Amino acid sequence: MRFKRKRLFILLFSFTFIFSGCSIWQPLENSKKQNEAMEPTSIIAPDVKVNEEYYRGVLPYKPSPIGGMLKELPRRLDSNKFELGLIEMAKNEYDPSEFVFQEGQVLTMNEIEPILDQYQDFLYSVVEHDYLHEDGTYGGVVVGLFVSSVYQEGETRKSYTDDQIRERSKEIANKILSMVRKKVTDPSILFGIVKAEEIDMKLPGTFILKGEVKEKENSIDDWTNIEESYLFLPAKGSSYNGSEGDISLGFNQLKDQLNEYLPGFAGLTGLARFVNGNLIELTINVNTEFDSTVEVIQFTQFAIALISKYFPTDSQINLYVQTIDQPKAIYIRQANGDDFVHIYRD
Missing domain, CATH: 3.30.300.190 (GMP Synthetase; Chain A, domain 3)
Structure with a gap:
């Protein structure tokens, strides 16, 4: 058997299902939307049988208003792992057979841009995913924060400790929680915090913290450290x-x-x-x-x-x-x- 020998030095990471955002958005008219069904023009995508379990989506597809306009992540690999990690986190709370996925429609750029400006040395990106009941009402909201693990002090680049990253992330999450609760008062909310890998460029960021807000509550009382590598x-x-x-x-x-x-x-x-x-x-x-x-x-x-x-x-x-x-x-x-x-x- 003949074989063509070539030396190839390629690094290619393939991921099957990737969710990405755009800048188009139609704002929620008021907080009552959470208890209303989806508009008649919206339908739920059919349940296609695949080996891996994914959420069905809402049709027509609605891009998130905060997608595609935030600070660029260090690598494309980070974007892939970030969003898929949030979906994986959601599966533990929102059964894919009972809930429908929708890109986040609660948070707006007008709300998130000031947060990005305030924490511009720390916060890379904010992502929102919504999980709806079959009738279109909100069942849950998942918010992801992608944060830096380093900071600049004069001409010296220094690293945050994981405890420092967690404390700053909790501060940001509480501010975003108050924004979400003004519009959707009932559903549970999850926060996932990802720390960027700033040294080894072959590696993606890692989840280090998860926060849970129970239904109708207004504070994140349940924080769990995540040891991912x-x-x-x-x-x-x-x-x-x-x-x-x-x-x-x-x-x-x-x-x-x-x-x-x-x-x-x-x-x-x-x-x-x-x-x-x-x-x-x-x-x-x-x-x-x-x-x-x-x-x-x-x-x-x-x-x-x-x-x-x-x-x-x-x-x-x-x-x-x-x-x-x-x-x-x-x-x-x-x-x-x-x-x-x-x-x-x-």
Whole structure:
């Protein structure tokens, strides 16, 4: 079997469902909107059966008035992980089978811009997601804050401690809460705080704090610290312990085995996500060249078998196989064991 050898140095992180904002908005007329059904022209998108569980949306789609006009995040990867992380957080409170997703329609740019100006050295972005009942009334609101982990003191760049980040974030969240409650007084509200990664540009920001406001309450009494971290693979050095050490070792073994199967394949990179020290998700990117579709199938099957051997069975695994200019195969295994594979047909 002939094989085209090319050295490729590509870092490509693929994410399937991404929500992004725009600057178009039609304001809420008054606070009574929360108890009214959606306008007759609004319908709910059909429930499409997919392996991963996502919320249905409201049609026609309404972009958030605060989307796309805030401070730019350090990396596109941050935007993807930020919004998907907020949706993941919402699933614990708002069952996707009972609630419908809508980009935030409560907060406006006139309200958020002064907050951004006041905390311009700290606050990157604010995102709002709304979760509606089937009749269009508000069931919940999720607000995300993306904040900096560093600050400038004279000519010196210094880092905030996590405690300092949490305290400043709580202060901002309480101000935003009062804005939300003026318009929607009943539904529960969640706050998710993400700290930017300012040093290693290959890593996204991490969730460090979650706040909960119960129905009809006006204060955030329930704050929970979140210990989230990422590990870029292959990891440099050998100082990793626990789950990080196990995943790093497994990744290196996977790489060696794939190299034996297909000598000289160009590159294998990964991004592992941990919460409270446990592997939650692992994304693996294979970059190489293939002589035929059959070769893609055989390679992908071999990689899937190795994944089951080297990594925990209760973590989500995303495998993306691609050449320099096009995807070739995708394999997704969810934490519950459900999986699927797709081979692209040229």
